[in-house]
Amino acid sequence: MDYEWNVAINKAIVNNAPKVEKILRENPYINDLAADLREKKLDVLNNIDRYIKQTEESVLRSGGGFHLARDSNDAIDIVRKIIGDKKNIVLSKSNVLYEIKLRETLASEGRDIWETDLGEYLVQINNDMPSHLIAPAIHLTKEKVGKILNENLDKSIDENSKTEDMVHSVREFLMKKYLAADVGITGANAVSADSGSVILVENEGNIRMDTVLPGIHIAITGIDKIVPTLKDAFNEAIVQAANAGFYPPTYINVSSGPSSTGDIELKKVTPATGPREFHLILVDNGRSDAIKSELMESLLCIRCGRCYFSCPAYRLYGKDFGTSPYTGPTGIMWSAIIFKEYDKSEMCMHSGGCGEVCPMKIPIPKIIEKIKFRYTG
Ligand code: SF4
Known part of the structure; x- marks a missing residue:
């Protein structure tokens, strides 16, 4: 990516990541809500x-x-x-x-x-x-x-x-x-x-x-x-x-x-x-098939965008990491579900940061690994 992207993404990370950590530290009830929400959303998917x-x-x-x-x-x-x-x-x-x-x-x-x-x-x-x-x-x-x-x-x-x-x-x-x-x-x-x-x-x-x-x-x-x-x-x-x-x-x-x-x-x-x-x-577009597959937990995503800022591949490739609008770590999973686009998963470096910060505890690295090794052939 170009110089402009490097400037923009570095500013975004500096502005966003410490802010989120502070919010969650000062409002610990939010992590409890997230844990409860994960169970509720799993019930819906099932x-x-x-x-x-x-x-x-x-x-x-x-x-x-x-x-x-x-x-x-x-x-x-x-x-x-x-x-x-x-x-x-x-x-x-x-x-x-x-x-x-x-x-x-x-x-x-x-x-x-x-x-x-x-x-x-x-x-x-x-x-x-x-x-x-x-x-x-x-x-x-x-x-x-x-x-x-x-x-x-x-x-x-x-x-x-x-x-x-x-x-x-x-x-x-x-x-x-x-x-x-x-x-x-x-x-x-x-x-x-x-x-x-x-x-x-x-x-x-x-x-x-x-x-x-x-x-x-x-x-x-x-x-x-x-x-x-x-x-x-x-x-x-x-x-x-x-x-x-x-x-x-x-x-x-x-x-x-x-x-x-x-x-x-x-x-x-x-x-x-x-x-x-x-x-x-309500749009299906491949979602009900994904529910029955090993991509199922991807559908727990609440689109908070937090995983992007822990991802070295997104930092490096920007919106080329995924298929817009589904970019970043969650976008690799969603590009597979919606667009049947699997090849971009090859760009993942498996740092694991995305899975650590995800409030829905989606095992993003494991799912991307499955996409990488089972779907790309
Ligand atoms: S951190 Fe988790 S919930 Fe948030 S956008 Fe990424 S995958 Fe979705």
């Missing part, structure tokens, strides 16, 4: 059909639409049916949206579709791919961001601008897009089977806009994101945020069906101020 059925019933009960997509094409067809000819769409950061190639497909149909996470927005206007699960633009230095914004958004911004001014410039642009949007499409950190709720954790506030301002909210995520209860879903948000270095998270969003009110005689009426439609699309 009984996936039952939990999908329960999630469907819960979403329908709350007035939402439920859809199960076999693969990427199926997921995109479902989205097309929901949105019809609506053109203005805002997206929140989601690996599954990249996995199914949603943005490029809908953009090719002439729709005005925008990433609203700052990092994802930069990746979009730079015609790039994300390099990290939670920090998609981690490969871009501040100077590079200034140049990209100058060329694509705002001539008053350049390499020497303050970070605050860069963020302000993007915010001004995105505000117009939120207000014009017909449809908000998000991923999910967790989906609770008992209530059919989608939980999304964030700091920017963009997801709050994406899920509330447009008339239609569609959440698209993998079947692996189901947890048994709403309490487990909140716990996942806390464990994910802490291990990502953001604790407490600025926002935890809950969407359980379309907006509603009970303010007149306590009779529930929908919609109220927020979206009139809510849809959950």
Whole structure:
């Protein structure tokens, strides 16, 4: 990788790793939550059909639409049916949206579709791919961001601008897009089977806009994101945020069906101020096959991104270590599950650091070893 990558990744490691260690030291209950969450997620994986059925019933009960997509094409067809000819769409950061190639497909149909996470927005206007699960633009230095914004958004911004001014410039642009949007499409950190709720954790506030301002909210995520209860879903948000270095998270969003009110005689009426439609699309795309295989524990991943910063191969190869958006140690496992891409596992140096820091105690080095020796031939 180039000099710019070395600068960017070293800054990210220095900024992130000590912060996560401090959060976990000062809040020891988070490791207990993580241990409990691992058991709950294992239960879901071992009984996936039952939990999908329960999630469907819960979403329908709350007035939402439920859809199960076999693969990427199926997921995109479902989205097309929901949105019809609506053109203005805002997206929140989601690996599954990249996995199914949603943005490029809908953009090719002439729709005005925008990433609203700052990092994802930069990746979009730079015609790039994300390099990290939670920090998609981690490969871009501040100077590079200034140049990209100058060329694509705002001539008053350049390499020497303050970070605050860069963020302000993007915010001004995105505000117009939120207000014009017909449809908000998000991923999910967790989906609770008992209530059919989608939980999304964030700091920017963009997801709050994406899920509330447009008339239609569609959440698209993998079947692996189901947890048994709403309490487990909140716990996942806390464990994910802490291990990502953001604790407490600025926002935890809950969407359980379309907006509603009970303010007149306590009779529930929908919609109220927020979206009139809510849809959950659960994507399989190879996950149920993986559950039955030696890759099963990979599906416990909560996308905290912590394993990246303990990985010498990621440090060296960056987003080439994996198949974007699934990069880094977890990305090697997920590239195998989703894209049947096994060869990148050869780049792993087996330092073992990823497995040591993983809050879900996924035996990442062992799984990568299996991919390396059994799948690459
Ligand atoms: S594999 Fe573990 S450390 Fe890596 S992103 Fe997933 S949960 Fe986090």
